[in-house]
Amino acid sequence: MKSVQNIVLFLSIFTLIGLMYIAYFNVYQTDDYIYSYGTRKLGVLNNIKDFYLNWGGRYFGYSLNTLNPVSYDSAGILPKIYPCFLFLSFIGISILNFKQYFKYSLKESTVKSFILFFFYTILLVSLPEHYFWVTGATIYYLPIISSGFLLYFIGKYLESEKKIWFYLSILVIVLLMGSNEVLALILLGLLAVFYYQKRSKEIGLLLIIGILFCFISFLAPGNFKRLDDSAGGFLIKWIKRIGVFGVNNIYIFIKTGLLMPLFIKIFENELRFIVKKINFKKALIIWSVSFLPLIFTAYIMNTMGRQFENLIFFYFISASVLWFFRFEKIKKYWWVSLAIIFLPETNFLPEKYSNYNLDFNVNSIGKEILYTDLNKYDHEIENRINTIKNSQKDSLILDKIKTVPKVLYFDEMSSVKEDKNYVSDQMQKYFDKKYIRVKD
Numbered sequence: 408m409k410s411v412q413n414i415v416l417f418l419s420i421f422t423l424i425g426l427m428y429i430a431y432f433n434v435y436q437t438d439d440y441i442y443s444y445g446t447r448k449l450g451v452l453n454n455i456k457d458f459y460l461n462w463g464g465r466y467f468g469y470s471l472n473t474l475n476p477v478s479y480d481s482a483g484i485l486p487k488i489y490p491c492f493l494f495l496s497f498i499g500i501s502i503l504n505f506k507q508y509f510k511y512s513l514k515e516s517t518v519k520s521f522i523l524f525f526f527y528t529i530l531l532v533s534l535p536e537h538y539f540w541v542t543g544a545t546i547y548y549l550p551i552i553s554s555g556f557l558l559y560f561i562g563k564y565l566e567s568e569k570k571i572w573f574y575l576s577i578l579v580i581v582l583l584m585g586s587n588e589v590l591a592l593i594l595l596g597l598l599a600v601f602y603y604q605k606r607s608k609e610i611g612l613l614l615i616i617g618i619l620f621c622f623i624s625f626l627a628p629g630n631f632k633r634l635d636d637s638a639g640g641f642l643i644k645w646i647k648r649i650g651v652f653g654v655n656n657i658y659i660f661i662k663t664g665l666l667m668p669l670f671i672k673i674f675e676n677e678l679r680f681i682v683k684k685i686n687f688k689k690a691l692i693i694w695s696v697s698f699l700p701l702i703f704t705a706y707i708m709n710t711m712g713r714q715f716e717n718l719i720f721f722y723f724i725s726a727s728v729l730w731f732f733r734f735e736k737i738k739k740y741w742w743v744s745l746a747i748i749f750l751p752e753t754n755f756l757p758e759k760y761s762n763y764n765l766d767f768n769v770n771s772i773g774k775e776i777l778y779t780d781l782n783k784y785d786h787e788i789e790n791r792i793n794t795i796k797n798s799q800k801d802s803l804i805l806d807k808i809k810t811v812p813k814v815l816y817f818d819e820m821s822s823v824k825e826d827k828n829y830v831s832d833q834m835q836k837y838f839d840k841k842y843i844r845v846k847d
């Protein structure tokens with residue numbers, strides 16, 4: 408196992424260094440500007456209120472995003488350091504949890520945490536949106552890290568019964584319920600399971616607080632304004648929902664299943680420790696929490712995308728225990744998983760359904776570093792922003808960005824022959840222009 412672990416540890420370190428190198432060329436993108444525009448126009452509190460009433464119930468994530476400093480950060484520092492901060496935070500909180508729950512040394516906890524970060528990275532559906540889109544990372548990546556803190560705080564409370572850890576757990580639950588809907592449902596389900604297995608006044612209080620703030624998040628007026636009211640009768644809508652549920656399940660099962668032999672091989676000791684603590688039925692109940700967000704996303708007809716990444720990670724971790732119970736010997740096929748992660752993204756689906764293509768991101772990261780002139784991309788974006796900022800004209804037609812990265816997040820403005828897209832709309836509002844397009 409050690410040799411396999413060392414191979415993946417090397418890949419983990421290489422991946423982290425590669426991602427941090429790519430982050431050096433990251434820039435502000437769409438939504439960064441519209442959050443800043445709203446704050447400039449309405450003020451922070453009114454902008455938060457406006458998002459809650461008209462956009463959605465992610466009260467914590469949206470509140471953080473209203474503080475986006477693009478108006479003051481002329482050097483564009485935040486997009487370059489924020490991803491790196493989140494990478495290291497993920498690894499850091501993982502170290503604490505490995506030490507807390509498995510009583511590992513700092514060295515062993517660090518090794519396992521780097522490898523866990525690697526698995527997290529290769530599971531991502533949209534690496535650009537999850538890691539390098541500042542507002543997206545706040546909505547989807549930061550909550551995973553916060554969940555790690557919640558896991559640590561609850562572990563410390565159960566071990567020491569010191570109230571400070573309980574109060575910190577309450578605080579994180581309140582924040583997580585306002586981060587994104589998928590994670591809120593997972594957390595609510597886990598709190599219910601936790602209370603079912605360990606009935607106490609304190610755990611009951613955590614569940615009640617979770618339910619209360621979940622309602623605050625889900626009943627936001629903005630959520631109802633954004634509900635998809637697609638055409639079609641009752642039967643057609645439910646056929647679509649069942650179809651979406653089925654396809655999403657199949658995709659997640661295939662992607663996680665392909666990686667499972669390698670994960671079980673490396674985390675064999677941890678999984679064996681867990682299966683000694685719980686039986687198969689309890690593990691199955693925990694894994695079944697995955698179906699809460701799967702049912703929810705199917706109901707609102709969300710196909711695979713960035714909103715599923717919190718779910719995929721939880722599904723993968725919880726399912727690994729079930730696989731270990733029933734199919735431990737699959738670990739001998741670890742080399743198949745290791746080979747698969749180097750393959751390029753599959754390309755057999757049309758653009759509309761491209762998120763269902765399988766991509767384990769290692770190939771994309773390598774190509775980005777080797778073949779994309781990221782420095783040129785950085786300068787092109789900088790020149791575009793300076794041109795818009797310094798122009799006295801109300802209408803601008805700009806050159807297209809010629810160097811388009813695959814790993815960094817980027818979405819182009821509409822051309823002169825197209826209707827205004829959301830990127831052009833946001834740039835026009837932020838820079839107070841009547842018309843901004845790119846050449847056809």
